[in-house]
């Protein structure tokens with residue numbers, strides 16, 4: 488079953504590297520403002536946009552939580568009660584080691600279930616792309632939310648997902664419309680371009696240290712992930728987009 492899941496082996500290796508490498512932790516802190524073992528695009532500014540929706544004691548779920556570091560930050564900031572799932576066995580093993588009280592489970596997007604009205608906030612940072620059926624996923628999340636609960640989604644186009652016309656034509660927005668769930672959306676594409684520009688400079692700065700640590704391949708990958716900016720800001724904004732969706736139940 489695991490072999491059929493997109494990028495499964497790569498994520499097992501990624502989260503092992505993230506646990507073992509001191510350079511990667513330093514890189515994340517400098518590039519993103521905080522080390523959440525990010526795979527990609529969420530810097531501290533984006534994560535802090537979640538804070539206004541998380542009241543003290545809120546039950547919060549992270550879909551594709553990786554090793555749980557984002558959730559642990561939200562727990563510390565908001566005294567939230569945290570839940571997360573990810574298909575990576577390694578990531579969940581490390582998450583459980585780091586926070587023994589939290590609820591971390593191995594689970595596949597679309598298959599993992601929770602009882603209705605379990606959460607005040609559900610977040611999905613660069614993970615809804617892996618849903619085999621987007622409409623089914625948004626329906627499921629709406630069921631999991633308590634009344635007035637919030638689904639907070641960071642969504643990128645132009646890499647895993649094809650670029651569509653705008654924030655209302657994405658696969659995700661279409662799924663929300665199909666089930667009649669209203670949303671607010673902000674376009675953070677320019678912010679994301681600037682973040683990638685910074686990430687590139689820092690990845691280049693750390694490159695030699697990644698190689699010295701014997702994980703040069705990961706250092707090179709971090710640089711490759713920022714190649715999009717080489718086309719320049721205008722072309723980047725034509726070809727890529729990043730949105731934050733907030734859906735209230």
Ligand SMILES: C[S@@+](CC[C@H](N)C(=O)[O-])C[C@H]1O[C@@H](n2cnc3c(N)ncnc32)[C@H](O)[C@@H]1O
Pocket residue numbers: 492493498523524525526527528529550551552553554572573574575578594595596611612613614617618
């Ligand atoms: C792009 S990363 C984002 C990770 C983290 N949320 C972040 O913002 O840095 C996607 C995450 O989803 C997980 N993932 C990918 N496909 C999945 C699936 N089918 N079911 C559950 N988790 C999956 C990966 O292990 C990874 O942690």
